[in-house]
Amino acid sequence: MQEKILKTLEFNKIKELLGEHASSTLGAERIQALKPSSSYEEVLQLQAETDEAANALRLRGHAPLSGIYDIRAHVKRAVIGGVLNPIELMQTASTIYASRNMKRFIEGLLENEVDIPILGEKAAQIEILTPLEHRIKQAIDENGDILDSASETLRHIRQQLRSNESRIREKLESLIRSRNAAKMLSDAIVTIRNDRYVIPVKQEYRANYGGIVHDQSSSGQTLFIEPQSVVELNNQLREIHMKESQEIERILMELSAEVAEAANDLTLIVDILGDLDFIFAKARYGKTIKATKPKVNNNGVIHLYKARHPLLPIDEAVANDITLGKDYSTMVITGPNTGGKTITLKTIGICTLMAQSGLQIPALDGSEVAVFQEVFADIGDEQSIEQSLSTFSSHMVNIVDILKYVDHESLVLFDELGAGTDPQEGAALAISILDEVYQRGAKVVATTHYPELKAYGYNREGVINASVEFDVETLSPTYKLLIGVPGRSNAFEISKRLGLTENIIKSARAHIGADSNEVENMIAALEKSKREAERELAEAQDFLKQSEKLHKDLQKEMIEFYENRDTLFEKAELKAAKIVEKAKEEAEDVIRDLRKMRLNHHADIKEHELIEARKKLEQAVPSIEKSAIAKPAKNKRTLVPGDEVKVLSFNQKGQLLEKIGNDEWQVQMGIMKMKVKESDMEFVQSEKKVNPKPLATVKGKDYHVGLxxxxxxxxxxxxxxxxxxxxxxxxxxxxxxxxxxxxxxxxxxxxxxxxxxxxxxxxxxxxxxxxxxxxxxxxxxxxx
The missing domain is CATH 3.30.1370.110 (Ribosomal Protein S8; Chain: A, domain 1)
Incomplete structure (x- = not known):
């Protein structure tokens, strides 16, 4: 893509907004280098990785990308033998920690079976360098100071330092607490000059303390003296400080060498974290503009649902449906100035560039964009004073340049095509340019004022007119795109609303030809018809929603009826079974007594008679089938689809749709379709075959079985x-x-x-x- 086109369509402003969502200089660096890709496969990959990051953010809310630094220069210097300072080492440890966090974050999503293969592959390449991270953090704190725990030698040296400093302070404090200290000292404090402990002595009492003078006050009245009694202790302290510096240098060299050993892994970690930061920045930016992942095709089709320009405030931008490349490849947009034609043009262009850069677009879900090899745009007045070019000449220079490269894999955007010159010549040029670009197979969107181009869409196959709506009542544009309806001049209506007298307007109308009047009337009729159609569609959708709600309520009541009926049957069956069970137990007791009587008193009762009595009792246990309370069917005949029948269990008429299995039918009862057994139906009369198609698509959730x-x-x-x-x-x-x-x-x-x-x-x-x-x-x- 040409840099000029990216600037014209304000793609650089999109990159600036995108850069605000980067968590590190690594991500910001990739954003600065971002350009639209013309490779279909690469665009699919870029969109897929952005979508994965968006899903991760939706599920987790954030990604742990803080604490990342560009440590490539540090690693390179360590490799060639350089010694890294504490801050550089701390940044290295922080980056290792961030990589470990990010790897754990992505692996956690994969464990929950979130489909993020691209992010998973990148996380798998991150090497775990926890030992190096811990080694650095054990030696250096977050402020870059070397800790005592860096080595045993350093701990011992610092213990000596603290002990020596304590002895020096004790000696000096004894001097400033002495009887004559208030008279001889300027202030009763211990301070440091040239890394040595001193006390402030008045000039005239210098000889009383001896030692070394390290500094004096600006007035010369106070000398900062290191008393002779602490000179040796300060010398020892200085030696210990030198040992400390040498040990710190040794520790830093050792840590730098460990960084050099892990150079390859660290370089790879930096690259992967830069990629992840960039990917998640794209997802976060998409979230702020309420963007969605577009479908991507390679055949030049654009279909945007409720698309907005991403640089306009969401609550102010007017969303439009835009279609191009399927039934027509050229769209000519007409309408008044400041009506939104140029914004529509830029919306198409910027959404295409964003999609080809792997960014999600500010349009509804299901929107589709094409991958173009080149996007060309001639938008706005690019007049050059230095070159002394007129507006028309400036546009023509751009158009000539575009025509050198345009082909069937190009998207071309013309703003006010042919403007800036004689209207007749400008319109003729515009038509010729559109014909040329159309013949090359490019997808074209052009805006114009010329009325001649309104007829262009009717005279050319593959070309469609469009316009931006203007509200004559409020004298303001609505910024709504009307595809299929050419724009019309509203000069007379606006003038009338502003108070121009009727006789002047009538005279002006007389100067317009009959053909122009017919076209204007036709456009007005089209606009009126479109508004009425939209109103009727809205009413139909409201009616459909009400019907669906009613249907859902009816189904809910039917399901509740079945549940309650079956529950009552089960209760009755259970109660009857308990009664019979009790009777059986009592009968068993009677039979047991009879057996005893037969054995004890030789009663003449046969065993098989007892068995038959028990069998009759067992057969008395009720077995009630659900929904079987209706009387048996009568008027038996061979049923066929279309017959009207009475469903006995519902006591309701219905029509047979089709047979399911040997003894089951699908029956239409009002708006309900039910499976009913043939034994539960009674033939009424033959009817015409009913349409077995469903009445309507039912949406929503039911109380029992959701739709x-x-x-x-x-x-x-x-x-x-x-x-x-x-x-x-x-x-x-x-x-x-x-x-x-x-x-x-x-x-x-x-x-x-x-x-x-x-x-x-x-x-x-x-x-x-x-x-x-x-x-x-x-x-x-x-x-x-």
């Missing part, structure tokens, strides 16, 4: 088990159609669910959801 199953966040095996049980429950409930929500992700869960559904004997067909149903994140299942 939607949400699998998001489930493990693969658990998800399939839930799907298996849910399909059985839905079939028992008699649902004609259900929806399974599996989300988008990498598509692994969706593929597994759909493969299972294809093999299920009761599934008629499956399909992905429409745009309003959840898109590719949902599978709609229809039963046989």
């Amino acid at each position: 939607e199953l949400d699998l998001r966040g489930e493990r693969f095996e658990n998800a399939l088990l839930r799907v298996e049980k849910y399909i059985d429950d839905a079939l028992l409930a008699g649902y004609p159609r259900v929806s399974i929500i599996h989300g988008k992700g990498t598509g692994a869960l969706r593929s597994g669910v759909q493969e299972y559904l294809k093999q299920h004997r009761s599934v008629k067909r499956i399909r992905l959801g429409e745009a309003g149903e959840g898109g590719s994140g949902i599978t709609v299942v229809e039963f046989k």
